[in-house]
Amino acid sequence: xxxxxxxxxxxSAALTLMVYDVIVGGIAHRLELEKSDSGWKCQLDGxxxxxxxxxxxxxxxxxxxDGHAFEVKREQTATDLHMWVGSTRFAVEIRDPRSLxxxxxxxxxxxxxxxxxxxxxxxxxxxxxxxxxxxEAGQGIVVVEAMKMQNEIKSxxxxxxxxxxxxxxxxxxAGDVLAIVE
Amino acid sequence: xxxxxxxxxxxxxxxxxxxxxxxxxxVIRACREIGISTVAVYSEIDRAAxxxxxxxxxxxxxxxxxxxxxxxxxxxxxxARRSGAEAIHPGYGFLSENAKFAKACVEAGxxxxxPTAHSMEMMGSKTRARQHMEKAGIPFVPGxxxxxxxxxxxxxxAEQVGYPVMLKAAAGGGGKxxxxxxxxxxxxxxxxxxxxxxxxxxxxxxxxxxxxxxNPRHIEMQVLADEHGNxxxxxxxxxxxxxxxxxxxxxxxxxxxxxxxxxxxxxxAVRVAQAANYTNAGTIExxxxxxxxxxxxxxxxxxxxxxxxxxxxxGLDLVHLQIRIAAGEKLPFxxxxxxxxxxxxxxxxxxxxxxxxxxxxxxxxxxxxQPSGPGIRRDSGMYEGWNVPMDYDPLLAKLIGYGTxxxxxxxxxxxxxxxxxxxxxxxxxSLFRRILRDGDFQAGKLDTGFLDRLLTxxxxxxxxxxxxxxxxxxxxxxxxxxxxxxxxxxxxxxxNAADMVPACSSWKQKGRAEALR
Numbered sequence: 049x050x051x052x053x054x055x056x057x058x059x060s061a062a063l064t065l066m067v068y069d070v071i072v073g074g075i076a077h078r079l080e081l082e083k084s085d086s087g088w089k090c091q092l093d094g095x096x097x098x099x100x101x102x103x104x105x106x107x108x109x110x111x112x113x114d115g116h117a118f119e120v121k122r123e124q125t126a127t128d129l130h131m132w133v134g135s136t137r138f139a140v141e142i143r144d145p146r147s148l149x150x151x152x153x154x155x156x157x158x159x160x161x162x163x164x165x166x167x168x169x170x171x172x173x174x175x176x177x178x179x180x181x182x183x184e185a186g187q188g189i190v191v192v193e194a195m196k197m198q199n200e201i202k203s204x205x206x207x208x209x210x211x212x213x214x215x216x217x218x219x220x221x222a223g224d225v226l227a228i229v230e
Numbered sequence: 231x232x233x234x235x236x237x238x239x240x241x242x243x244x245x246x247x248x249x250x251x252x253x254x255x256x257v258i259r260a261c262r263e264i265g266i267s268t269v270a271v272y273s274e275i276d277r278a279a280x281x282x283x284x285x286x287x288x289x290x291x292x293x294x295x296x297x298x299x300x301x302x303x304x305x306x307x308x309x310a311r312r313s314g315a316e317a318i319h320p321g322y323g324f325l326s327e328n329a330k331f332a333k334a335c336v337e338a339g340x341x342x343x344x345p346t347a348h349s350m351e352m353m354g355s356k357t358r359a360r361q362h363m364e365k366a367g368i369p370f371v372p373g374x375x376x377x378x379x380x381x382x383x384x385x386x387x388a389e390q391v392g393y394p395v396m397l398k399a400a401a402g403g404g405g406k407x408x409x410x411x412x413x414x415x416x417x418x419x420x421x422x423x424x425x426x427x428x429x430x431x432x433x434x435x436x437x438x439x440x441x442x443x444x445n446p447r448h449i450e451m452q453v454l455a456d457e458h459g460n461x462x463x464x465x466x467x468x469x470x471x472x473x474x475x476x477x478x479x480x481x482x483x484x485x486x487x488x489x490x491x492x493x494x495x496x497x498x499a500v501r502v503a504q505a506a507n508y509t510n511a512g513t514i515e516x517x518x519x520x521x522x523x524x525x526x527x528x529x530x531x532x533x534x535x536x537x538x539x540x541x542x543x544x545g546l547d548l549v550h551l552q553i554r555i556a557a558g559e560k561l562p563f564x565x566x567x568x569x570x571x572x573x574x575x576x577x578x579x580x581x582x583x584x585x586x587x588x589x590x591x592x593x594x595x596x597x598x599x600q601p602s603g604p605g606i607r608r609d610s611g612m613y614e615g616w617n618v619p620m621d622y623d624p625l626l627a628k629l630i631g632y633g634t635x636x637x638x639x640x641x642x643x644x645x646x647x648x649x650x651x652x653x654x655x656x657x658x659x660s661l662f663r664r665i666l667r668d669g670d671f672q673a674g675k676l677d678t679g680f681l682d683r684l685l686t687x688x689x690x691x692x693x694x695x696x697x698x699x700x701x702x703x704x705x706x707x708x709x710x711x712x713x714x715x716x717x718x719x720x721x722x723x724x725x726n727a728a729d730m731v732p733a734c735s736s737w738k739q740k741g742r743a744e745a746l747r
Binding site: 113 | 581586589620621622659660708709
């Protein structure tokens with residue numbers, strides 16, 4: 049039904065109806081936005097809401113919903129999309145229901161080898177375990193220093209340290225593999 | 231009041247600021263206000279830093295690591311000579327409490343804006359300071375004034391002062407080399423680890439012992455001394471809100487200090503400063519127990535991070551006064567002129583991730599919305615588009631709220647924190663919202679364990695305060711329609727980051743790419 053109504057040509061001014069599935073805090077909402085002469089016609093989960101929105105600058109939205117004013121900020125990280133309504137953060141996923149694809153990546157496998165990644169750029173200060181050591185979940189593996197702070201990077205699971213890639217004194221980037229625990 | 235030049239003195243024409251970040255900007259602003267031109271120094275990674283943009287002149291002093299740039303006395307003095315700077319303001323951290331540097335400045339004929347090397351040396355070691363101060367009749371926490379020579383001595387002293395005891399590194403600071411010991415059985419291993427940590431951190435394994443004061447308050451007194459023998463105190467700052475022994479929030483006045491206690495603390499602080507022949511701005515830190523007894527802890531021989539709360543409650547500009555004192559002027563007021571008015575609270579905005587054990591969070595600031603309005607002061611070293619480097623302290627900015635009284639200062643800060651928004655990196659802004667709405671905080675029930683306790687509590691208010699998620703849903707859609715150039719456009723595939731965010735720094739993308747492998 050939505051497919052029939054949707055008439056979306058991205059990049060042109062002729063868009064009329066946009067349909068999104070928006071997941072906020074694990075709950076999916078169906079959002080339909082239609083451009084009209086006087087602003088936007090909005091249906092949220094089948095219910096009509098009066099919405100007006102202006103983008104005063106990139107990533108900041110002044111949103112009026114039935115007369116209530118909200119300043120909403122958008123923050124994108126490499127992994128997440130967040131909407132900050134006032135000072136409350138919502139993790140949001142937005143998708144076009146007509147281009148659903150199978151989800152890939154991001155699945156955490158409790159079995160099998162796990163890479164321990166540097167959460168931030170820094171310098172390896174010291175190693176806390178040796179290869180082949182048995183470690184518990186949450187046990188410190190390496191110490192990384194950034195911004196004058198030393199931080200223990202911990203094992204995500206119980207297992208054997210298969211490989212230690214990090215070496216003391218070496219500069220690392222966020223996302224670098226420090227060790228592998230299996 | 232004696233104005234500039236009244237004493238026949240010449241104000242500096244040019245000052246070098248041997249620092250970076252918000253404090254360098256703070257000092258540059260003070261100089262501009264009083265007509266002094268400024269020289270900034272910067273490391274390779276700081277070329278685009280705010281202090282370089284704000285100064286009149288700026289010169290590179292080496293690679294990013296502080297040991298190769300901001301701690302290089304030779305390079306900084308060379309820039310001072312070549313640029314014709316007559317004085318150096320060291321800010322806090324880096325070389326600010328380095329007696330060798332103060333001495334090197336004197337030898338180079340450049341005025342160091344701070345105390346003399348001699349005063350610094352006297353106060354720099356906690357044990358040496360204690361020996362001097364005991365002579366001056368300053369109250370101390372019971373313990374040793376000297377480093378421990380053996381585990382046997384440690385056991386003896388601990389027995390005398392009574393458990394629990396605290397082991398502390400003589401050269402220490404920032405909580406390194408400190409151990410709380412509850413029983414005699416723990417003492418030996420705690421001593422060993424404190425000594426080795428002190429050796430690693432400060433190159434000096436000297437450790438001493440004190441009676442541990444449980445849940446103390448940390449209250450400090452600002453002093454100011456000119457080079458003509460006049461010393462005044464400017465009121466206390468309550469600094470009990472700490473995490474890992476690092477201050478997070480400070481306020482003036484302290485909720486528990488009354489005028490009589492303030493005067494007594496102030497007088498002790500002035501005695502400490504005078505015993506050290508102290509000049510310029512300094513701070514005397516006290517531990518305060520539950521009976522409001524206060525004990526001398528240490529003296530910080532520099533301008534403190536939290537100096538703005540004193541400025542707001544006294545109406546004085548400490549950096550102006552530091553410069554005038556260094557130029558040889560007399561203090562333009564006396565103790566009886568100092569009045570404390572209103573209440574000020576400072577939040578230290580750090581680049582760290584509250585959802586991930588407060589790990590440092592360097593990176594590019596993609597969005598920055600900053601608060602202003604009545605009673606709000608913001609001392610900041612960041613700007614939108616700036617890449618926060620990983621090489622230095624994570625302090626980004628200080629947000630200070632001022633009000634007629636404490637409740638109003640809290641309200642104004644809460645309002646300002648509501649307006650504050652930083653994206654691209656993580657900050658601890660949300661932590662301050664939590665602190666400020668906490669019942670104990672609002673009641674002024676503070677001690678150095680406050681923050682650890684708060685962080686172990688769950689935050690029951692979150693659900694109640696959250697606006698409806700449907701607003702977030704509508705906003706996400708509106709962003710996708712109105713600003714489709716970025717990842718939120720409908721072309722984004724569910725949760726896959728590979729095609730997202732051109733603004734995102736490469737290390738994050740790399741991190742993501744690794745995680746997906």
